[in-house]
Amino acid sequence: MTFADEPAPMVELTLAIAALQRADPLFALWRRRTLSTLPRSAGPLLELVPATAKGPLFLDPLSLGFDDGLDQVLSSPIPFVRTELRRVHAAGRRPVPWTRLLADRDREAWQILEHAVRAAQACVLAPAWDRIRAGFDAERAWRVQLLAAQGIRTTLAGLVPGARWHGTTLEFDSTDEVEFTLNGHGITLLPSVFWTGRPLVGRHAQGVFLVYPAVTPLPLLDDPTANALATLLGRTRATILERLTRPRTTTDLARDLGVAKSSVSEHTKALRDAHLITAQRDGKTVWHSCTPLGLGLLTGTPDTTRR
Template structure:
């Protein structure tokens, strides 16, 4: 069983991650390559065929359980920042994490032993492997990863507003339950995490379908849990036309962007639209009660209403 013990201070410091963590998703994608999850079977077959040879050393570090070395998946705001954090991890930290994942019963490869010793060539192999894996595993589905993350985060924030933090945390996965101020999850391991007033960051993953994982990093403690819609169930952007048929392609694209708050400037930049066009579409979506606008000084932030989120969550359904 996984037990997460909260103090009052911890509960006041529970937050949602602002965006997906690419290195965490990469590690869990590598774990998915090693699992026999039927949901991921077609993705696993395609990805295994095209996985660059340079990326394969990482498979020696990441087991099917997803509980790989924490130096390999630091939360970050982008792949370059993530890679910098991986490569700047102190040798004692790397060594300790490699000892942890290889004990008991797993013998490290010669490369992993050199990595634990701080060997420069082993570090270069690590850099090449991470870069190759980013390109071979994450690059193609990243738009869907981001869309799944945004929809998940919006849904949970809606739950938080309507039902409160206790119900939101208990609803992260089936079987989660409160025992006093301790949140318990079914798990094959017996693990207890005491937050000590530092709080917790919630991080959904579209590559993970197992029980929640807790990672304690320099930058805080993260609870990684499976998003409601895992990657294979997320529509490929090239094939999802139902919402576009209802609203029009451009207006649907604007609505999809607004599962997280965005400014008009963000929409102009990310969708390549004229400012007047953005204004027209946001006005129409507000009139339909699909989005709302909130002014902060000179800046106007647009975001989905619950009705807009419901429309997005049901796209693609039907006969």
């Protein structure tokens, strides 16, 4: 089992498109705001991706960057495209003429798809990417701490309510009867700030992946009351704490914040004294990272590693 290093832009984009069609009260305000600014050219994605997020898998490769992900989408093998479109249409997603043409590698149809993806990314993902990344980093760091403290079985069973182990099989409540056998291969965990439903499991060229809801969804990351952390710690220290969901050096922090290393050292000392971060020396370099207490403060979750 591994955690993805970064959010996958194409996966987050398809989950965001699904969220725009889902009657989730938590996303109601975000949905109204986003739909009011969504360009018409992005509309075709709403015809491909349903509210369940179970759209064609060629739309959401596990890429580390948007451009790379879009290239993978546009170069999808036609047999894979046809198989996925048949699956989506068989599940009740009514095909429209341009989606039928995707299976024939029709140039105009693929241009429609490319323009739709680019327009949706610019409207939905790009303005929120810093918050998406912050939520992903905090979630990943907290789960890694939990994994180290309580082990893989507890960590996986705690991803969503109702998850449970039956022998060596991890079970989730679902409306689908689907079983994945790893056969010695690993699984990649991919938290999403857009998804609030049951885990989604899929198989890509990179292997099996599992999408699950991050502890803090996007609307809460976007909440103006999130500035309470800056009120409590001070803006600079709050920013440092947010950056330390991944280990960073004093030099990294000074460069990111545009302040002197001596100033960073003062702030990190205060955060260490409050048991919110730790420091480890590697030669002449000092690496700083969040403690479980610091992560709990960022995510609003209890420190489950403390006894």
